[in-house]
Amino acid sequence: MADGSPKTMTLTLHVWRQKNARAAGAFQTYKATGVSPDQSFLEMLDLVNEDLIGRGQEPIAFDHDCREGICGMCSLMINGEPHGPERGTTTCQLHMRHFHDGDEIVIEPWRARAFPVVRDLVVDRGAFDRLIQAGGYVSVNAGGAPDANSVPIPKKEADLAMDAAACIGCGACVAACPNASAMLFVGAKMSQLRHLPQGKPEQTKRALNMLNRADKEGFGACRNHFECEAACPKEIPRRVMAEAFRDYVTAAVNRDDG
C-alpha cells in the first residue's frame, strides 16, 4: 500500500449464524482482517464473506439493497445498538472509522416475535407490510397529477408530515424497544398522512386498524422508554406516537368501526 493510505484494522466478529427459520442458531467468531476505515460496515461484511466463500464456507446472510441509507433494507444489531453506534445512521452508511483496531463486535439480527429470523442476520419484516395494508394508505382515486399547490397546506403541517415520512421502515425501532413494540413505525406511517388533507378522512379508522393489527402481529406494547427514538436512523420523533395514541382514543370515543 502506498504511503499515506490509512492503516487497516483487524476485528473480531461474533456473528449470529442460523441455517433457516426452524434451525437453532448460535454465535460464530470470525476474524476480519485488512479492514479499511473508509469501508462501510456492509463492505466489511462483504470482505469477510469473500474470504468465507474462498474457503468454501457459507457466507453470512444479511439484508441490504440501496446502500445509500434510503431503502430501509439493511439492519443488524451491532454491539447492542440497532444500526451501530452512530446516531441517525443506517448500517450501510456506518463507516469502519468509528471502530478501532482489535475491537470485538457482536452482530445479531433484530429480535422480535413479529420478525422471525429467516437465515443468519436476515429477518422477515413482512409484519410491517401487513401494518401498511391494514391502514397505512389513503383511499383516493389518484387520477391525473394535480396542479402543484392546488391544495394549500400550511408549512407547519407539511413539515410535520414530511418529518414522519422520513421513516424507511427498517425496523430498528422494534429492535431497540425493550418490548419489541412497533409504535414508532406505526406512528410515523399514521403521522405522514394525518397532517395532510388527503389523509384526514381516514385518520381515526387508520389508528384502529393499524394499531389492532400491530397487536395481532405480536408486537409488544409501548411503555414510553423512547429507545426507538434514539435508535431510529431517520430520527423520527416520539411526537408521532403521542398522535397515534390520541387518534386511537378518539376513534374509540367516536365509536368508529375499524
Place this chain on the structure above:
Amino acid sequence: MSEGERVVRGAKPPLEVVIDFVRSSVGAKVIMAVTGLALWGFVIGHLVGNLQIFQGPEPLNAYGEMLHSLGHGAGLWVVRAALLAIVLSHIFFGLRLAAMNRAARGPVGYRTKQSLRTNTAAMTMAVSGIVILAFIVFHLFHFTIGGITELPPLDEKGRTDVFLMVFQAFKTPWIVVVYVVGQTLLLSHLTHGTVSLWQSLGLHHPVWTPALRVAGRALGVSIFAGNIGIPLAIFFFWK
C-alpha cells in the same frame, strides 16, 4: 370487523367499544395512565392530610374523625371502594402488558443490548409497582386494620388517637426502615410514571411536555420528602 369497511360514526354498540378498547394494548396503556394519574391525586391528598401531624394531636385527630364521618360514615367506604378499583385495574393491566411484552421479544433474546434513552426507573416499573403493593398492604395492616403494632386507646374526646398511634409506631427502627424503603420505590415509580403518563394520553408538546416532566419530577421528590419526613422527624427529633 374486516379491513376496508365503511366508517360509520357511532355505529358500534358501546359495550363492544369498551371491550375492544380494554383488550387492546393502547387501551391498556391509557388505563394505566388514567389510573396512575388518579393515584397521583390520592398520594398528594394523603400526604397533605398527614402533614397535619406537624400541627399537633388536635388537628390530626379531628381530621381523622372528619374522614370517618364523611357522608354519615358512608363517604369513606365510597372512597375506599373507588381506590380499590383503581389500584386493582392499575395492577391488572400493568401485569397484562408486562406479559404481552415478555412474549413480544420472541424465542431468542439479545446477547448484547444497550439502553440509549431509557432509565432504571422505567425498566423496573413492574418491580417497583409490586414492592409498592406490598408496602400498601403492610401500611393498611399497620394503621387501618391493625395487627402490626399495638394501637393506643381513644383520645380524651373519644376519637381514634391517630397522633399517638403514628408517634408510637415511628419510634420503632424497623418500621421507619419499611416506610423509607416503600417511599423510595414510590419515588422511582413516579419518576417514570410522570413522564410516561402524558405521552400515553396522547399529549405531546415541544414546550409543555418538558415543563410537565420537570414539574412532575419536582412533585415526586416533594411527595417523597413529605412522606419520609414524618417517620424520620418522629424517630430522630420528637420526644
